[in-house]
Ligand SMILES: [Fe+2]
């Protein structure tokens with residue numbers, strides 16, 4: 001367990017080659033978590049965030065690397081908190097060969113943010129991206145969790161799952177790493193707000209069974225490591241959401 005106080009004003013190394021570069025807003029109960037993977041010759045930025053978060057996120061990116069080194073931006077889904085700033089991020093990176101990595105069903109929405117980079121549509125590439133180093137990222141389509149066009153990313157090298165809104169949390173007492181059981185209460189609040197039913201969650205959790213997951217890095221809430229990983233999976237497996245809470249009728 002991490003005991004040292006973390007400085008949320010600066011980028012935080014989750015692993016040697018994975019960084020949190022989010023904006024810590026003390027007033028918010030919904031914290032957004034962009035991440036970087038720094039591989040040999042390639043750098044991936046996950047869910048860069050919103051326009052209001054742009055300056056802080058990019059300052060933290062610049063503290064770690066030169067933005068021109070970013071070769072891929074992974075877009076888990078279309079929400080403004082996920083990629084509202086993508087067009088300005090793209091400009092700052094300034095690479096002709098930058099790739100936007102997303103599900104093909106998302107492309108028709110993301111282009112409305114005014115992007116110009118080519119898309120790497122994961123479902124048209126075997127659900128995988130192999131980096132020059134041989135590192136393999138695998139993508140799962142996660143329809144209705146909550147976006148019909150969403151994906152999560154599993155990094156085989158670090159055994160990390162970048163889980164988008166899934167496994168996220170809503171809390172007035174946010175910390176980057178889950179360290180107490182309150183994390184499960186935060187997860188309940190968030191999932192019961194955005195997930196349409198337990199059925200879709202259960203189906204997704206079943207698909208995860210073939211992966212050895214050491215940590216989960218959600219786009220909101222806290223990073224889950226160690227025993228928090230299986231406990232979070234079990235927690236969501238049994239969590240009624242959305243239409244389950246209304247007796248099967250629409251509110
Ligand atoms: Fe979302």
Ligand SMILES: [Fe+2]
Pocket residue numbers: 079081082164165219220
């Ligand atoms: Fe989100």
